[in-house]
Amino acid sequence: MRYLFKCGTFFLLIYLLFSCAYHNEEELYGNEAINPCDTVTVTYTLDVLPVLQTTCYPCHNQAAASGGVILEGYNQAKAIAGSGRLLGAISHSPGFTPMPKDGAKLPSCDITKISRWIEAGMPEN
Numbered sequence: 001m002r003y004l005f006k007c008g009t010f011f012l013l014i015y016l017l018f019s020c021a022y023h024n025e026e027e028l029y030g031n032e033a034i035n036p037c038d039t040v041t042v043t044y045t046l047d048v049l050p051v052l053q054t055t056c057y058p059c060h061n062q063a064a065a066s067g068g069v070i071l072e073g074y075n076q077a078k079a080i081a082g083s084g085r086l087l088g089a090i091s092h093s094p095g096f097t098p099m100p101k102d103g104a105k106l107p108s109c110d111i112t113k114i115s116r117w118i119e120a121g122m123p124e125n
Ligand code: HEC
Pocket: 051, 052, 055, 056, 057, 058, 059, 060, 066, 067, 068, 069, 071, 080, 085, 086, 089, 090, 095, 096, 097, 099, 100, 101, 102, 103, 106
């Protein structure tokens, strides 16, 4: 009986140890879930514009339109996006010059968000 009790305590400790480890793992995944790629609520102002501003405006603004492409301003961005050239360039599709020029490809989350925005009809939201 004493042995059984000791044994039980031992297994209880093991169980607690593992459940604790498991719990930590859950917390880890939980933290990752705080920053998922949210492609459901995509807006021009919060998702598309910041990417264009930081990575594209330097070469595609009103004053310096590399390749004749202006992305500064909603109407300009919408026109390029509507023509298919925006997505073609950032997704490095054949037939388009890969963008950002001489830079790293955008994070896939940004590309997905921009493509969702285009699919949604490029709303000015
Ligand atoms: C370092 C300057 C630079 C940056 C940064 C840059 N571009 Fe460009 N972009 C160019 C130049 C120069 C061209 C002209 C085409 C060429 O070089 O062949 C061009 C062309 C384009 C084209 C036309 C491509 C085609 O095949 O029709 C699009 C669309 C475009 N850029 C979008 C973007 C987007 C979107 C970004 C940001 C993610 C971006 N660019 C960042 C320099 C840049």
